[in-house]
Amino acid sequence: MNIGAALFPHDLNQFLNDYYRSKGVEVMSRKTVTGLTRKQDRLILDARSVDESDKYTIEVDAVVAGIGIKPDVSWLEKSGLTIDNGIVVDELLRTQNPDIFAAGDVANFYNPSLGIRMRAEHEDNALTMGECAGRNMAGESQTYHHLPYFYSDLFELGYEAVGKTDSRLEMLEDWVEPYKKGVIYYLHQDRVRGVLLWNVWDRVNAARALIAEPGPFTAADMKGRLAF
Ligand SMILES: Cc1cc2nc3c(=O)[nH]c(=O)nc-3n(C[C@H](O)[C@H](O)[C@H](O)COP(=O)(O)OP(=O)(O)OC[C@H]3O[C@@H](n4cnc5c(N)ncnc54)[C@H](O)[C@@H]3O)c2cc1C
Incomplete structure (x- = not known):
């Protein structure tokens, strides 16, 4: 995939990838990472083209993986809380147990504007939702309808x-x-x-x-x- 392919229209996506290249970034699209090993103080990334016709080895100083997150909720399996792509909360950010609240990346909440349940992995959501959960834990009844x-x-x-x-x-x-x-x-x-x-x-x-x-x-x- 190109940078931003999941978000942007094709022409903007092409522009953006060329823009990165013009800044000296080597964009390797249609390739996927298959392995990572350490060689003394360097790292070796193994990659292949998505059609599997070519293999690549790239030696680097460091790797930053921008691959999203998966909520670590396995320890809550026997808690009685509803777990479904994160911790399910109601519009007051309460879990199934009304004394337990969840907010931020890990919380699965309903957004009325989109009419869907969602989980957001972004700063605005973590900050706004955290504050709302805190207020409700302190006795308020503030609904979380914020679209992050x-x-x-x-x-x-x-x-x-x-x-x-x-x-x-x-x-x-x-x-x-x-x-x-x-x-x-x-x-x-x-x-x-x-x-x-x-x-x-x-x-x-x-x-x-x-x-x-x-x-x-x-x-x-x-x-x-x-x-x-
Ligand atoms: C590299 C990177 C770049 C990002 N860039 C952007 C950006 O440009 N724009 C943007 O909007 N967002 C960005 N984000 C996302 C943003 O940082 C997160 O959405 C936000 O930090 C989530 O806040 P949070 O409080 O929900 O979770 P976190 O900040 O992850 O905090 C959760 C805390 O809980 C602790 N914890 C986990 N499990 C347990 C446990 N069992 N017991 C006790 N403590 C536990 C963790 O150690 C951690 O301290 C980026 C994230 C990363 C990783």
Whole structure:
């Protein structure tokens, strides 16, 4: 896979990978890592092409694996808490046992804007949810309806993303300047399910509001809506 292939439309994805190459990064797409061994103070990465026609050995100083996480909940198997892709919580962030709360990467919560249960592995979710759980543990009854966003900085470029930014959805690109500034809308069944704000700032709350709207939305509705 290319960098960002799971998130971005194909043309933006191509641009981004060329952009990284222009910064001196060797992007090896359509290859998969098959092994990692230590050789004195160096590391040896074994890789192969996805069609298995070629094998590669790459010697490196260090490896950073950006591969997502799997919640470590095996120790909770006999706890009586509901475990399903993390620890299942209600809208007050209580587990099955109302005296036990969960928040952050490990918590599986319901988001009303998207109408789905989800787990988010991002800072905004951990911070906002942690505070909400803390308040509820102290006696408040604050519902967690927050739709988390995440961000990334890519050399001089950067983005903020809200909702379901999945390149398998229908995507509408609204560029102020191609690949430098614009918004990608992710639609499903005429509703906006995700928004990618590419070098467009201070629109996260507007994006959240758009995702909460029932629609129906068409491509024409999106033009200039958040990018200007
Ligand atoms: C390399 C990396 C880069 C990231 N970059 C970004 C980014 O650019 N933007 C972004 O939004 N997010 C990013 N994230 C994600 C973000 O850091 C996490 O979403 C956030 O830290 C989750 O907070 P948390 O409190 O839920 O979990 P954590 O920060 O993982 O804290 C959980 C704590 O629980 C402890 N723990 C685990 N099991 C037990 C146990 N059985 N008993 C006691 N303690 C236990 C752990 O040791 C840990 O201290 C990144 C994460 C990583 C790893």
